[in-house]
Amino acid sequence: MDVGEEGFRISGAGAQDKLIACMKDGQVLLPLNGTPSTHIIKPAMPDYPDSVENEWFAMRLADACRLSVAACDIAVIDGKRCYVCERYDRESIDGKVRRLHQEDFCQMLRVDPKRKYESVGGPGLKESFALLRALQLPASDTVEFLNRILFNFIVGNGDAHAKNFSVLYRDGVPRLSPAYDIMSTALYPEVGKRMAMKIDGEYAFKWITRGKFIRMADKLGIHPHVVKGEMDKMIRRVRHALPRLVAQATRRFPHRCYSAIADGIASRLSQLEA
Ligand SMILES: Nc1ncnc2c1ncn2[C@@H]1O[C@H](COP(=O)(O)OP(=O)(O)OP(=O)(O)O)[C@@H](O)[C@H]1O
Ligand SMILES: [Mg+2]
Numbered sequence: 001m002d003v004g005e006e007g008f009r010i011s012g013a014g015a016q017d018k019l020i021a022c023m024k025d026g027q028v029l030l031p032l033n034g035t036p037s038t039h040i041i042k043p044a045m046p047d048y049p050d051s052v053e054n055e056w057f058a059m060r061l062a063d064a065c066r067l068s069v070a071a072c073d074i075a076v077i078d079g080k081r082c083y084v085c086e087r088y089d090r091e092s093i094d095g096k097v098r099r100l101h102q103e104d105f106c107q108m109l110r111v112d113p114k115r116k117y118e119s120v121g122g123p124g125l126k127e128s129f130a131l132l133r134a135l136q137l138p139a140s141d142t143v144e145f146l147n148r149i150l151f152n153f154i155v156g157n158g159d160a161h162a163k164n165f166s167v168l169y170r171d172g173v174p175r176l177s178p179a180y181d182i183m184s185t186a187l188y189p190e191v192g193k194r195m196a197m198k199i200d201g202e203y204a205f206k207w208i209t210r211g212k213f214i215r216m217a218d219k220l221g222i223h224p225h226v227v228k229g230e231m232d233k234m235i236r237r238v239r240h241a242l243p244r245l246v247a248q249a250t251r252r253f254p255h256r257c258y259s260a261i262a263d264g265i266a267s268r269l270s271q272l273e274a
Pocket of ligand 2: 163164181
C-alpha cells in the first residue's frame with residue numbers, strides 16, 4: 001500500500017485505507033502516467049480484521065438479492081486476503097479504458113463531507129429521494145434506491161451515509177451508480193447499533209419495524225402498497241439466497257463471520273415480518 005511514488009495518487013477517497021490500481025491475471029498493476037485505475041483494493045481494517053470477508057459477503061448477498069452492485073471478489077495479495085472491487089466509473093472501448101464522471105450525494109447536495117452522516121446535519125432519506133426526483137432519474141432508480149435502504153437495514157449496514165450513494169454520468173445522462181461499500185457493521189456492537197440515515201425518525205436497528213418502513217415511505221410520497229411489495233420481495237430474496245451464500249463463501253474463503261452476519265440478518269428479518 002505504501003508506494004508513495006512522486007506524481008502518483010495512490011489512495012482512494014474515503015475513511016478506510018485503500019489502493020487504487022489495475023488488476024490483470026491476478027497481478028496488481030500500478031496505473032502510472034495518467035492511466036485510469038480499474039480496481040479498488042482494500043486490505044483488512046486494523047480494528048476490524050474480518051472487514052474483507054464481511055464486505056465481500058455483504059456485497060455478494062446484495063447481488064444475489066438482485067441489487068445493482070459493483071463487481072467484487074477477494075484476492076490473496078502477498079499472502080493476505082484483500083477485498084477487490086472493479087471500478088464502475090470506467091468504460092472500456094477497444095481495450096482502452098476511459099473515465100466516467102460520478103458524484104456522490106454529498107457532492108450533489110453541496111454538503112461538506114464532514115457532515116456525511118444525518119446525525120451531524122447531513123442528508124437523510126428525504127433529501128436523498130428529493131435529489132433523485134430533481135435529477136429526473138427513471139422510476140427504476142428510485143425503486144432500486146428504496147431496495148438498497150431495505151437491504152442495508154436487513155444486512156445491518158450502519159454506514160450507508162450520503163457518500164456511499166452516487167450518481168454516474170454516461171453521455172451526460174445521470175443514473176444511480178451501482179452499490180458499493182456495503183458491510184454488516186452490526187457485527188461490531190461498539191459501532192454498529194445505529195443506521196446512517198433515520199427510518200421514520202429512528203436510527204437504532206433494534207427499533208425498526210415494518211410499520212416504520214411503511215410510514216417512512218408514505219412521508220416520502222411512496223405508496224404503502226409499493227413499499228410493502230418491495231419489502232416482501234426483498235425478504236424472500238434474502239431468505240432464499242442467504243444459506244446458499246454462507247455455504248459458498250465458507251467453501252471459498254472460510255471465516256466465522258458469515259454465520260454471525262446471518263444470525264443478525266435473521267433477527268432483523270423478523271422485525272420486518274409483523
Ligand atoms: N466500485 C467502485 N467504482 C467506482 N468508485 C467507487 C467504487 N467503490 C467506491 N468508489 C468510490 O470511492 C469512494 C470510497 O470508497 P468506499 O466508500 O468503498 O470507501 P470507504 O473508505 O469504506 O468509505 P467510508 O468513508 O464510507 O468509510 C466512494 O465514496 C466512491 O465514490
Ligand atoms: Mg464509503
